[in-house]
Amino acid sequence: MIWKGWPELGFDRHSRRYSRITWLLFAGCYLSLVGCRQESKTGGLATTNNVESIRIGEFSSLTGPLAGLGQYTHMGVQLALEEINAAGGLEGRPFEVLAEDTGSKAGTAAPLVRKLIARDHVVALIGEGASGRCLEGAYVAQGAGIPLVSPAATDPQVTAVGDCIFRVCYTDPFQGTVMAKFAREQLKAKRIGLLVDASSSYSVGLVDFFKKRLLADGGEVAGEQRYNAGDKDFRAQLTALKATHPEAIFAPCYFGDAGLILRQARELGLTTPMLGGDGWEAPELVEIAGLAAEGALFPVHFSVSSTVESSRHFVEQFTQRFHKPPTGVSALGYDTMKLIADSIRRAGSTDKTAVREALRSTKNWTGVTGVLTLDEERNARKPATIVRVEQGRLVFVTIVEP
Amino acid sequence: MPSWLNRSQLLLMATLAVVGIAQSLSGRLDSYILSVAMGVGINIILASSLNLINGFTGQFSLGHAGFMAVGAYTAAVLTGRLAPQWSPLFGGQVFLLFPAALIVGGIVAALAGALVGAPSLRLKGDYLAIVTLGFGEIIKVIFQNLEFVGGAKGLNGIPDYSNLLWVFGTAAITVYTVWALLNSSYGRGFLAVADDEIAAEAMGLNTTRYKMVAFVVGAFFAGIAGGLFAHLNNSINPSGFDFNKSIEIVVMVILGGMGRHIGVILAAILLTVLTEMLREFGDYRMVIYSVLLILLMLTRPQGLFIWPTRKAARRQNA
Numbered sequence: 001m002i003w004k005g006w007p008e009l010g011f012d013r014h015s016r017r018y019s020r021i022t023w024l025l026f027a028g029c030y031l032s033l034v035g036c037r038q039e040s041k042t043g044g045l046a047t048t049n050n051v052e053s054i055r056i057g058e059f060s061s062l063t064g065p066l067a068g069l070g071q072y073t074h075m076g077v078q079l080a081l082e083e084i085n086a087a088g089g090l091e092g093r094p095f096e097v098l099a100e101d102t103g104s105k106a107g108t109a110a111p112l113v114r115k116l117i118a119r120d121h122v123v124a125l126i127g128e129g130a131s132g133r134c135l136e137g138a139y140v141a142q143g144a145g146i147p148l149v150s151p152a153a154t155d156p157q158v159t160a161v162g163d164c165i166f167r168v169c170y171t172d173p174f175q176g177t178v179m180a181k182f183a184r185e186q187l188k189a190k191r192i193g194l195l196v197d198a199s200s201s202y203s204v205g206l207v208d209f210f211k212k213r214l215l216a217d218g219g220e221v222a223g224e225q226r227y228n229a230g231d232k233d234f235r236a237q238l239t240a241l242k243a244t245h246p247e248a249i250f251a252p253c254y255f256g257d258a259g260l261i262l263r264q265a266r267e268l269g270l271t272t273p274m275l276g277g278d279g280w281e282a283p284e285l286v287e288i289a290g291l292a293a294e295g296a297l298f299p300v301h302f303s304v305s306s307t308v309e310s311s312r313h314f315v316e317q318f319t320q321r322f323h324k325p326p327t328g329v330s331a332l333g334y335d336t337m338k339l340i341a342d343s344i345r346r347a348g349s350t351d352k353t354a355v356r357e358a359l360r361s362t363k364n365w366t367g368v369t370g371v372l373t374l375d376e377e378r379n380a381r382k383p384a385t386i387v388r389v390e391q392g393r394l395v396f397v398t399i400v401e402p
Numbered sequence: 403m404p405s406w407l408n409r410s411q412l413l414l415m416a417t418l419a420v421v422g423i424a425q426s427l428s429g430r431l432d433s434y435i436l437s438v439a440m441g442v443g444i445n446i447i448l449a450s451s452l453n454l455i456n457g458f459t460g461q462f463s464l465g466h467a468g469f470m471a472v473g474a475y476t477a478a479v480l481t482g483r484l485a486p487q488w489s490p491l492f493g494g495q496v497f498l499l500f501p502a503a504l505i506v507g508g509i510v511a512a513l514a515g516a517l518v519g520a521p522s523l524r525l526k527g528d529y530l531a532i533v534t535l536g537f538g539e540i541i542k543v544i545f546q547n548l549e550f551v552g553g554a555k556g557l558n559g560i561p562d563y564s565n566l567l568w569v570f571g572t573a574a575i576t577v578y579t580v581w582a583l584l585n586s587s588y589g590r591g592f593l594a595v596a597d598d599e600i601a602a603e604a605m606g607l608n609t610t611r612y613k614m615v616a617f618v619v620g621a622f623f624a625g626i627a628g629g630l631f632a633h634l635n636n637s638i639n640p641s642g643f644d645f646n647k648s649i650e651i652v653v654m655v656i657l658g659g660m661g662r663h664i665g666v667i668l669a670a671i672l673l674t675v676l677t678e679m680l681r682e683f684g685d686y687r688m689v690i691y692s693v694l695l696i697l698l699m700l701t702r703p704q705g706l707f708i709w710p711t712r713k714a715a716r717r718q719n720a
Contacts, residue, residue, distance in 0.1 A: 063688070100681065103688070106556065107642030110635040111437050115681070118434035132639055135558050139636040143562070144433075157558065199546045199641060201555035228543060229641070 053096040054089070054350055056340060057116030058126040059137055064104025065229075065256060068282050069129045069329055073151050074099060075322050076333030077126060083317075084341050095341060098122065102133050109136035117144045123350045124149065124340050127167075129329055131155030132201050138165045147356045149340055151332035152301070154278065155205050159378045166359050166378045168335050168367065169278075169301055172202070176209030176252075178299055178384045178400045179275055183248050184217045186398065187273055187297075191222040193246030195237055195261065197253045199229040206252035206277045222246035227257075234261050238268050252277030258296075259288025266292035273297060281328045286392045293392070299384045302331035302369045303396050314368040328369075335367035410581060417574040425567035436566070440634050442674045443569035444627050447576045449654040449670040450663070451623035454580050456652065457661035459616040460596030462527065465518065465534035466624050467647035468541035469511040471640065473625025474632040475551055477507035478560045481633065483550075500563040504572070504629040511625025512618045514541075519617040523610055526599070538648055545640035556639030557632070564634040572630065576623045581663055583619070592616055596661070657698060659705025668707045 058077060061070035077097060085094045098120050100112045109128060116122045117140070125141055127150030128134040134153035141148040142162035150158060150167040154175060159165045183189045192214060197203035211221060223244035225237035238261070241249060249272055251261050258280045265274060276298035286293045304315055304325055314334060318326040326334075339362065344350060347358035362374040372380040383401050387394040428436060448466060455463045480488055480503035492498035522533040546554050583589045591612045594602040603609050632638045650673075658669030676694070680687040698706055 101687070105642070105646075106639035107635060107647075110637065111434075111441065111678075112681075114437050115434045115678075118432040132554075132556060132641075135556070136635065136637045136639070139559060143636075155555070157555065161559070197554075199543075199554045201553070204554055228546065 051093050053094045054344065055120055055122045056095060056097050056124050056126060056337070057113070057120060057122035058097050058099040059102055059109055059112045059116065059133075060099065060126075060128050061104040061130060061133070062099065062101035064102075066104040066130055066254065068255065068284055069152070069279075070101070070104070072282075072327045073129050073329045073333035075318070076151070076326065076330035076335075077337045079314075079318055079321055079330075080334040080337035080341075082321075084338070090341070090345055097126070097337070102128055104130070104133075106132060107136070109133040110140050113137040113140040117141070117146055122146065123344065123352065124355055126151065126333070126336050126340070127153055127158075127165075129153060129332075130202070131158055131172075131205075134158050135161065138162075141165065145352050145356075147340075147343075147352060147359055149336050149359065151336040152278070152329045155201055156379075163360075163378070164356055166374060168339060168369070168372060168380050169332055170382060170384055171379055172205035173209040175277055175299055175384065176206045176211075177213045178386075179206075179250060179252075179277070180210045180213035180217065180219070182297075182386055182398070182400060183250070183275060184214065184219055187248055189247035189273070190219050191245065191247050192219060193222045193241040193244060193249040193272075194224040195234070195241065195249060195251035195253075196224065196226050197229060197257060198226040200253065202277070202279060203253050207250070210250055210252075229257075231257075232260060234264050235268060238265050238270060242268060242270050246272055248273045248275055250275045252279065254279040255282035255285045256288070259285050259293070262289040262296055263292040278328060281387075281394070283324075283327070286389065293389045296389045297386060297397065299386050299400075300394065301328040301385075302326075303385045303387060304394065305396055310366065311368050331367075331369045335369050335372075338367060339365060410578065410585075414574055414578040418571055421567055421570040421574065424570070425565055428566050437634065438675065438678050439566065440564055440569045440630070441678075442671050443566075443573045444631050444634070445651070445654065445670040445674045446573040446667050447569075447623055447627040447630070448651045449658065449666045450573075450576050450580050451620040451627070452651050453655050453658075453661065453663075453666045454583070454592070455616050455620040456655050457659075457666065458580075458584055458596060459592045459613060460599075461523070461613055461616065462531040463534040463617070463620070464531050464645070464648050464652065465538040465541075466620070466651045467643040467645070468534075468538035469515055469621040469624035470628035470631065470647070471541050471545060471638075471643035472514045472621075472628065473504075473507035473511040474628030474638050474643070475507075475545060475557065476510045476625070477503040477629030478557050478632040478638060479551060480506060481563065482557070482560055496563060500568065500633070504568075504626050507629040508622040508625040511628065512622035514625075515618045515621025516614065519614045523613040523617060535645065535648075538643070538645060542640045542644055545643075554640065556637055556642075558637040560632050560636050560638070562633060562636055564630050569630050569634075572623075572626055576626075577663065577667065579619070579623075593661075653695065657695075657706050659707055662705065662707065665705055665707035669705075672706070 060073055061067055081095055081097050089095055102108045125146055125148040127137055127148050129152035131153040134150050135158055138148055138158055138161040142164045145164060147164050152169050153167060154169055154172045156171050156173055159167055183192060194207050196207045223241050225240055227237055258276055262274055274296045278299050278301060280298040281300050343358040344355055347354035364371055364373055370382045372382045375381050383399045385399055386397045388397050452466050455461050489499050518537045522530060551557050584592060591607050594607055595609050595612045599609050654669045654673055655666055658666030680690055683690060
């Protein structure tokens with residue numbers, strides 16, 4: 001018996017009842033559950049009791065490998081929410097955000113979105129930043145006719161789901177194209193090596209469009225190597241790429257992989273410029289890669305070193321509220337929440353069709369990530385900023401227009 | 403009672419009738435409750451079919467999510483991508499097309515089960531667990547690299563054909579099949595293999611064949627569950643059928659009590675509803691879930707829903 005040293009725990013077969021310690025443990029569990037529950041209820045937002053709040057649902061990766069993405073987005077949303085409510089909400093009606101966690105796992109988003117719509121009766125949804133899960137939720141939202149705005153899902157398929165799905169960021173085709181254009185025109189690189197996370201729709205999508213533009217501009221693919229999510233050792237792929245003598249390497253992925261790739265590339269003596277996608281943007285990139293991150297180039301949605309007044313104000317407010325600087329997705333989360341609130345105001349009601357129409361007619365709307373217009377395909381049109389890592393900081397390089 | 407029906411068959415018919423009535427009334431339920439209920443049904447199918455392999459036959463398979471993926475992808479491709487070529491066969495009728503797609507999905511999964519089973523079922527214990535674990539991962543990676551089914555992006559926009567009738571109808575048939583199989587004279591062989599493989603072999607049983615049948619039948623129903631899952635969630639992604647998904651199903655079987663019909667069904671219901679109810683606790687959810695599992699395993703290592711069967715009680719009294 002494993003539990004000889006603690007014989008009273010468990011169900012006693014002879015007396016046919018649970019021992020006292022077991023009951024105590026059960027009781028302790030129950031109490032801690034009740035405790036958590038109250039905390040989550042009051043720890044949320046202060047809502048005035050007599051006025052019904054306007055409910056917005058949010059589903060994002062608050063835990064798991066992409067928690068960095070989800071948490072920073074959520075903080076942006078929260079900051080926007082607090083500002084809106086401090087300014088009186090919508091004619092005295094406060095907004096409320098119900099956040100659900102997808103745990104960075106596939107197959108979790110659809111039931112969550114169903115819950116937010118059917119149970120919580122949300123007016124609009126803030127989508128997951130990762131394209132895969134956003135797509136899962138998008139079909140449900142479209143089916144129910146509830147408008148969904150994604151802060152950072154860049155896959156073109158997402159808004160193609162239907163007329164209820166919007167986004168405030170640019171798309172994979174645009175990002176891939178911009179990086180190819182940048183590599184050809186600014187870096188004058190011709191032969192480019194590609195490193196793809198074959199298990200990530202984001203990585204595969206970016207590389208597809210990068211290749212298309214690169215070949216059209218007279219460049220060539222020096223070599224293409226694949227890996228799968230969870231891999232920690234990229235030396236085999238990097239060595240193979242090194243043997244093809246590329247002038248630059250394009251490796252769109254999320255920051256965790258990127259940090260390791262940068263590090264191992266430098267260890268192998270690869271000195272070519274390393275290009276990435278917007279998924280590279282997180283403080284963790286420099287933390288993981290250290291000095292190897294120097295010189296890395298990637299597009300961002302928002303540059304913290306921006307000198308535009310509204311952006312500076314956002315960075316100040318964010319840093320004050322959360323005691324750390326925002327990332328690009330925080331700014332996108334902030335803009336998403338503000339855009340939804342503004343659309344509900346413009347619609348003059350919380351009716352889902354009216355809100356959808358108001359979102360669709362968004363033109364030259366000024367957010368902290370720039371002036372955006374939602375086009376026919378419900379994608380945001382706005383310029384991309386390219387940054388370089390210098391001494392651990394992101395330094396503005398250039399702006400590439402759509 | 404008609405003479406050609408025994409009690410368990412009557413029970414199956416009654417369940418199917420109840421499910422039919424529930425389906426006709428389901429319009430009144432909100433869609434969240436419906437989707438949780440269907441999730442419960444799908445997990446009952448998965449857990450019962452795995453119970454045949456892990457519980458009754460005593461083999462340790464960790465690849466159930468892999469079979470589920472095969473069925474899910476096959477069925478989804480048939481009702482989606484290949485619908486133009488395939489649906490005229492059924493006059494475009496969903497109520498014929500969908501079960502046909504599910505069954506084909508199940509058959510393909512069963513073939514995959516046979517393919518994996520043939521070489522690996524000669525292995526025992528830990529070795530079998532490792533092979534099936536590897537199989538699950540291989541399936542995942544294959545789907546991630548198959549551009550035809552969307553690769554890493556997964557397959558999206560699958561029509562939502564799953565409803566209470568299909569899900570619980572299939573669940574009832576699964577439970578009945580596993581039950582009937584084990585209570586047939588042929589099926590006693592499964593229990594013999596689980597009890598003592600060497601003794602069973604000495605008695606002239608072809609143990610590899612028994613293991614194979616358990617594996618193929620289990621994989622067939624896992625494939626059907628996958629098809630139902632795909633048409634419930636509207637989208638499937640290879641990374642959703644990973645090792646963790648297999649473990650989830652194994653936990654249901656262990657918690658319900660290996661080789662217990664009702665216990666495993668109850669565990670499937672409990673664990674599905676529990677994960678939904680714990681959503682309220684936000685970030686603490688996974689912590690609470692794991693603590694509950696540890697507590698249950700400490701207090702009820704033999705399984706949560708186990709009580710002496712009539713036969714065992716009789717044996718004790720005698």
